[in-house]
Amino acid sequence: MKKYYIIFALLFTMITSASTTQTLQPVPYVDLKKYAGKWYEIASFPQRFQKNCNCTTAEYTLTNKGYVIVENRCNKDSIDGRESYIKGKAFVEENSGNAKLKVQFFWPFKGKYWIIDLASDYSYAVVGHPNRKYLWILSRTAQMDDATYQQIVARIKDKGFDITKIKITKQAL
Numbered sequence: 001m002k003k004y005y006i007i008f009a010l011l012f013t014m015i016t017s018a019s020t021t022q023t024l025q026p027v028p029y030v031d032l033k034k035y036a037g038k039w040y041e042i043a044s045f046p047q048r049f050q051k052n053c054n055c056t057t058a059e060y061t062l063t064n065k066g067y068v069i070v071e072n073r074c075n076k077d078s079i080d081g082r083e084s085y086i087k088g089k090a091f092v093e094e095n096s097g098n099a100k101l102k103v104q105f106f107w108p109f110k111g112k113y114w115i116i117d118l119a120s121d122y123s124y125a126v127v128g129h130p131n132r133k134y135l136w137i138l139s140r141t142a143q144m145d146d147a148t149y150q151q152i153v154a155r156i157k158d159k160g161f162d163i164t165k166i167k168i169t170k171q172a173l
Helices: 002-023 146-158
Strands: 037-044 055-061 067-074 083-092 101-104 111-117 125-128 135-139
Touching: 067 101, 111 146, 125 146, 135 146
Parallel strands: none
Antiparallel strands: 037 055, 037 135, 055 067, 067 083, 083 101, 101 111, 111 125, 125 135
């Protein structure tokens, strides 16, 4: 009998984990012309590929070929450190209101890039992954006022992200 409880507990955990992942919703619509341009990373969940990054930015350029050029930059080890740069492509998922993209830096691998929060004036955006292991808070300026930041963090928490993992990104003043 104990064996069945363990199996049930494992199945319940897998089902609830899967349903949590499926419930993450992107914003209803993104105007890619307004979204294009330079964004500053305010905070993120630290990732191995961004280790020791400071002054992190992302720049999005629309193409007439059906994808978006993505250029990520950061300064390694310090605000004045050497620049690290990578260029990729983002492809919009059909019927997503332009809020779900797949980003590709190395062929054939593509990662999910979902815009899950967006200011009406496109002054900030929050990008996440449905598994909730990736998160970026972006702003059009290198600094964000604390009240706005705290409101964003509260909404991220409500979406099921572990806010204890958020790390503020150092930006030049």
